[in-house]
Each structure stands twice: as C-alpha cells, then as structure tokens.
Amino acid sequence: MIETRDLTKQYGDLYALNRLTLKLEPGDVYGFIGPNGAGKTTTMRILATLLNPSYGEATVCGYSIYNNAKEIRRAMGYMPDFFGVYDDMKVIEYLEFFAAAYRIKGAERRRKCEQVLELVDLGYKRDALVTSLSRGMTQRLGLARVLLHEPQVLLLDEPASGLDPRARIEMRGLLKELRNMKKTILVSSHILPELADICNKIGIIERGQLLFDGDVQTAIRQVQQHLVYQVGLPEEEMPRARDSLQAHPDVIKVEPAEEGPFLHVTLKDGVFDGSSIARTLVENGFTLKMLREEEIDLEDVFMGITKGITN
Secondary structure (H helix, E strand, O other): OEEEEEEEEEEOOEEEEEEEEEEEOOOOEEEEEOOOOOOHHHHHHHHOOOOOOOEEEEEEOOEEOOOOHHHHHHHEEEEOOOOOOOOOOEHHHHHHHHHHHOOOOHHHHHHHHHHHHHHOOOHHHOOOEHHHOOHHHHHHHHHHHHHOOOOOEEEEEOOOOOOOHHHHHHHHHHHHHHHHOOOEEEEEOOOHHHHHHHOOEEEEEEOOEEEEEEOHHHHHHHHOOOOEEEEEOOHHHHHHHHHHHHOOOOEEEEEEOOOOOEEEEEEOOOOOOOHHHHHHHHHOOOOOOEEEEOOOOHHHHHHHHOOOOOO
16 A cells, blocks of 8 residues: 655755655554654655655555655545644534535535544534644544545554643544554554554654564564563562572573562573473472563664664
C-alpha cells in the first residue's frame, strides 16, 4: 500500500530525509518513531503529495507521488499534527463542508457525516460549535474528517499530541477500531508504549535516516543483549541466595533491587532459559516466591537504538 525507495529531502547541506526505504503491506499499522526534527512529518507530507522530494521514489496504493497526486489523495486520509478548524461552524456543518469537497452529495453526504461522528464518538456534539470542543474532541473531529471518503490508507501525524490521559486512551481505542477495519495506517507518536499496543510494525528514524524497520519483538531482541530475571525471596535469605546464584554457570551478575526483597539476575549472552535459576534455588532450600523475566518496552528500544541527535 505504501512503498518508498531512497526517498530523500534535502535543504542545502541538511538532509531532512536521507534515502528512506520502507514498505507497508495492506492492513499494516506502522508506528513511525523519532525525535522532533527526525523526518517523520517530512515523510508524511511527501506521501500526501504536499511536498516534493529531492529525489527517490514513493508510491501509495500503486500510484506514484510524481504523476498520480489526485489518485493518491482519493485513496488517502492525512491528519497533520496541527490543523485548522472553522470555529464559526457547527460540528455537522464542518463535516458536511468537507464531504462536499469530496463530492459526496445529497442524502449520502449526511449519512457519511453521521457515520463518522458515531465512529469517533462525537455524535452527541453534532450541533455544537467547533470552537467549543476540547483538544481531544478536536483531534477526533479531525480524524472524522479524513475518514469521510473511506480511504484505505491513513497518515496520522502525532494524533495524540497534547491530549490528556483520558483523551489518549480514547484515541488509542479509536486507532484499534481502525486497525480492525483493515485500514493501512502510518502513525507517528511520542507516546511509545501506546504504539506498541497498536502497531504490528515500527520504524525508528533519526536525522532523516531509518535506523530500524520491523516488528516490535525484533526491535526488543536487537536491544536486549542479555535476559534479566527478577527473583523474589524472603529478606533473610537474600545474602545467601545472591552468593548461590552468582556461582551459577549461566549467570553474569546478581544485584539487589532498589526496592523490595528482590534480586536482579542477568544471564550470559545466548542463555534464554531462566528455569535453571528456579531449580538452583529450590534444590538449595531457598523459598522462591517469584521468578519473572524483566521485559523492556518501546521506550527502552528507542533509547537503545537512537543516539539523541537531531537536525
């Protein structure tokens, strides 16, 4: 549905985008992750045919960005990170205005507007002025607008930016609903744990270069060099258990947790089975209360892959 090859955008000596190559299959929800100035918005604007690249190729639904801008815009819905709204309009009037721009006519226009309002849970605000909406409601209205012509591809640039916790949860639920509708979605966000819950693929970009492209578990394996287990024991057994585990042939190091009667046990490179830890403790008479593998999340992956450099 979306494919880029060596996509580049250059401003003088500055590369806003440097040979970006990625591919989204139908139904993919692709999390586009990177610091401010990494090239996320530039990529989306090029794909939306609003910005010409310096060189490289990109296609959306098989259409080239160079020759088929009209076809791409019919097949795509683009929601920028900041967009203007007409404050003096009612919500339903706002949607009908854009539906008319999409050449949706008559009773079909009203039906489409009511349909997308229900999808984004704004039906009860249909007659409210746009200016009266909260930030979260305005974001959902913007999403309703790009869904009017039933696009198969969605470009969502920071859709949860500036939202309070409840509004972010509502936006996440809405994105899951769109995923269930088999939409192909490219979504950028700084709220990394929520992307892991929604996306089947992620791309990590920094200074215009794509540093990682793949699924979340592959990214975690790339960053996580050693497995770490959290071991729960009675406090009086901690010193002896620490010495016992430190002598284990599969263990690199054993450290006490900052809080609580726990030990952090790091296994050697290539060891992926922590059951021997439990076996050693039980066979030596320790009271094992808990054994759990410590999981790293998308924020850890982001910090492990990027270097914190911006354009």
